[in-house]
Amino acid sequence: MSDDRFKQAEFATIIGIVGNVVLAIVKGVIGMMANSKALIADAVHSASDVVGSLAVFVGLRVAKEPPDDDHPYGHGKAESIAAIIVAVLLFLVGLEIGKSSIESFFEEIHPPKTMAIFAVVLSIVVKEAMFRYKYNVGKRIKSDAVIINAYEHRSDVFSSFAALIGIVGAIIGGYLQIDWLIFLDPVAGIFVSLLVLKMAWKLGGDAIHNTLDHVLHDEDTVPLRETVLNEPEVKRIDELHAREHGHYVIVDLKISVDPDMTVEEGHRVGKRVKKRLMEHENVRNVFVHINPYSPEEND
CATH class of the missing domain: 1.20.1510.10 (Cation efflux protein transmembrane domain)
Incomplete structure (x- = not known):
């Protein structure tokens, strides 16, 4: 606070x-x-x-x-x-x-x-x-x-x-x-x-x-999703849960990126996404998991 x-x-x-x-x-x-x-x-x-x-x-x-x-x-x-x-x-x-x-x-x-x-x-x-x-x-x-x-x-x-x-x-x-x-x-x-x-x-x-770890409804997470998808290297949001933690929100996020990226490049994408999400007033912390993009499945 x-x-x-x-x-x-x-x-x-x-x-x-x-x-x-x-x-x-x-x-x-x-x-x-x-x-x-x-x-x-x-x-x-x-x-x-x-x-x-x-x-x-x-x-x-x-x-x-x-x-x-x-x-x-x-x-x-x-x-x-x-x-x-x-x-x-x-x-x-x-x-x-x-x-x-x-x-x-x-x-x-x-x-x-x-x-x-x-x-x-x-x-x-x-x-x-x-x-x-x-x-x-x-x-x-x-x-x-x-x-x-x-x-x-x-x-x-x-x-x-x-x-x-x-x-x-x-x-x-x-x-x-x-x-x-x-x-x-x-x-x-x-x-x-x-x-x-x-x-x-x-x-x-x-x-x-x-x-009890209430998560924001889909309509309330639209601004967060838009922020994530504005990152060019993000192919897809596999999962996004914004948990209310009192007066602020903790975001758990899974995103898919190009599978040919190096680990270091994927890590940089995750850091950029986290930084942008943290600019939202009510977001206190963000945990990002990087998945290799595959059109056929969500990991």
Whole structure:
């Protein structure tokens, strides 16, 4: 990871940590003062985002390390691993929020106080701004970990909106003496938990997919193939696999050249092809195998 890319990711992650700490404290304190299960659940969600952002921060630090003897392909997958950790934490938080909200139906319940509304509205505004900022940064620097961390903020927006509906409904129910409306607060908490679980499942699945040596689809490798075939001595591409390794790609390539070439000449062709492929922004390394060209077969 380049220094500039890391600095952008690091700064975005620090903003997320600070923002989540502040929101978790504000929503937690006001949630207890206002007697709102939905707001307390939302505060727990924000607190989990702090842990998630820390995991992303560590993952980015590791991904920045250059290749070594034990990791010749680099450490790019550390970002995807961090994303998986965040998704697991998010899933556990969703379960806890749902459990706490369901238990509220078996306890004496009172409508929340009006101050809870202001805390939720603040959370929605701040979280949406954080999502947009971190999503744009993640897309720009091609970081799964930063993007998945951004979606944590977006899930907070949805959960806060659900909490807002539940809190307002419960307050109206208490004011109008409509008992069933008071239960909208814990119902909102359950809805929040389902949103969190769904988000964690989707994002975790995407991160796992990227970790398992996913290769680019044929349409995504067109620019790479064109680069290879622009080398005059390359007769044919026998095989090309571009493996995603976090934010960068490792290319495994087999090409056919004139069978009458010397080993040294074939080696030079391979070096030129590798050099050209390395000029692509997302290509970190290229491994080239040279085959003797034969019209009848692919080796």
